[in-house]
Amino acid sequence: MAQISSAQDLGSGAASAAAGPRLRALLQRHGREIVLPLVVAFMILLFSLISDVFFSVPNFRNIGVAAAALACVSFGQTFAIITAGLDLSVGATVALVSILSAFAMRNYGISAGVVAALLTGCAVGLANGLVIAKLKVFPFIATLATMSIISGLALRLSSGVPVTGVPNAFADLAYEVILGIPVPVIIALCVLVVAALILRYTRVGRHIYAIGGNEEAARLSGIAIDRVKLTAYVLSGFCAAVGSIILTARVASGQPSLGTSLPLESVSAVVLGGVSLFGGRGSVIGVAFGVLFVSILSNGLNLLNVSSYTQMMVIGAALIVAVALDQALTRRGK
């Protein structure tokens, strides 16, 4: 009996020894990319079993519309974080863009509003980039400070009250559906594709990775560090502006309090999505799953009547787990 079991142990041991290292190597290299989609799939399965409304086209549209703005902002945040930076001002940017674009739209029409939105986003990003690259202020402090400045500006311009008079045609966009897909989702998917292409197929995209991976080596390879950082923050501001357009359409007004939870949520989505806070690694595809994780979690918890306060606690905890996991993987990968 003992002999038989030991022989069996040997057999299974040999099999796992063959599969073990390969699986471990795979996990070590791609762990960040593989784990999250599995978690998201598991979450979908779980909520489908618990709630009978969850697994339905209308609810998926809800999730999509709710996720779209966060997705745009997070894709922008990705650029900043891959340079080993951070953009905490995204929420305030969304608010300022919302106010200014609502003003512009009320007075000059929808396209003027959209142009104003995108220009504002780029301008904020440029300011962030200049403070970080030229004045050498750490991104954390720099964007924490600009967050306060931008937020103050938004409240001042709007006197703290919503800017009304946004054209109905614009507000309707948030609920328009093309080929069964809500317009905000289509916008977010466009931002995703463009961001992925920039990171993969443009020089500035690769330089963003190089700077995040090793700034000194990048500098000694002749890369213009300042210009690349500037670009990363402008892209972040631009994406935040796109996110703001979606949110502004949804609330049909310019809101000075829009996006206050976005700094936390976008950083969570980016880090959950496998982008290293130390810079140099990660992809927007991963971030898209991070966004799905945050949005599906909050949708599912809503359906289960979990209060939004409790949801805040859950997201905070998820962020800690994700960073701890990242640290563990980094340490082992060393």
Added chain:
Amino acid sequence: MVAARGIGKDYPAVRALSDVSLDLRRGEVHALVGENGAGKSTLIRILSGDVAPDQGTLAINGTDVAFASPSDARRQGIVAIFQELMIVPDLGVAENVLLGAEPGLGGVLYSRRQAERTAAAIFERLGIGKGIDPTQPAGRLSTAQKQIVEIARALVLRAPVIIMDEATAALSEREASGLLRIIRQLRSEGVSILFVSHRLDEVRGIADRITVLRGGRHIATLDASSVADTGELISLMVGRSISELFPPRNRDIGDIVLSVRGLRRRGAFDDIDFDVRAGEVLGFAGLVGAGRTEAMRAVFGAEPPDSGRISKRGEVLSISAPRDAIAAGIAYLPEDRKDDGLVLSMSGTENVALASMDRYGPPGLVAWREVRRATRAVASRLQFRGQLQSPARDASGGNQQKLVIGKWVLSGADVLIFDEPTRGIDIGSKAEVYRLIHELAAGGAAIVLVSSELPELMNVCHRIIVMSNGRIRDELTEAEFSEQRILAAAFAGHMATTGAAETARWA
């Protein structure tokens, strides 16, 4: 003292060690040698408690032990000193020496005076006397002095076993011989030392016994006295005999390519004049901190000089950033590959292409197919043996060095400044780096080689400039090469200043 039996360790996709045994006797210096990837680092990480072995046992004084962590190993008397020194630069020397074992009342209060006395006593015992001031911030110490601080720390713990990983790699010959003297002193006090080094002459000089690893296996343990010459060790390490570590020099020297005049930066270097010709390898000798690296980084624009003129083929260049130097065809291969040369998280391909992306495809975009084709061509020319598509982190030291060289070959640079290109890489890779240097020179490139290894300079260069304390002290042509003359010049500037004399006393 310490016995390791049948140690095995698997990493994902690679077997780092299999069935390796090693025993360390009381009061012996035991050298561990092998090429990169031979398993030396894994073995010492196991011995120092950093990783746990998959097979085999460790025993101290005949009792089996298992270490939970490096601090566990320290408590049991094994202290490892790694190349990356564990020094807190902002704390004082004495505090660093006593880090984690601070003297004072009841383990709560800290007595600075007592700490400084203890540190001074240990330095005295090591024969350094007042060479290191226990009250100064540790960040101001030289690499050699920092190592002394780490050794002192081991002595505070009364560790009977000290593991030293490439302790002399970052030191000039003079500093290294000072360290070796201290090691002999420790041995006479009964401390056992496991000494890992790439410098084989040094190993033969200091070790009582030598263990050779190759490909994760134990090849031999020899009495140092029975080893006839370095060649014997080399052939054991590489499994074949390397008749020629240094290939013949390129004999086709052309016109002056790079010309530097009056280069100066306050507090770093002054009055630096030199020319390099096409096909020539110009060496820079000197102690660590002599200003060689600083001067070369100034030529490259990494830290621009206060004044001076740099010209290439007669044309004066204005270099204020590395970009300008790269555009002029000047390349710099930094001393520290991992910190300054490579983006470890990026693929080999991208590291090689990093300085030349502009040359492929439409402006602003990355033409991956062309980039891959070009980098593959460079990699095969350099005989890069890693995976180009995997992160540079995964490549061995020698292959990483080839990625850095490849970056500049691809960029088309014809002035290449190598700063300590063979530090920390194995002999096989060294020979290849020398071959590449000569190949580049034969192709018409002008080469500057900054090195702390005299044999390397004397066997690779056509001409050697010796710097000391920020100035050029001597220049030797191939016929004049002599170890004494170089060392004398290397110390010339240091003897003049006070305090440095004491550094020299222990060195």
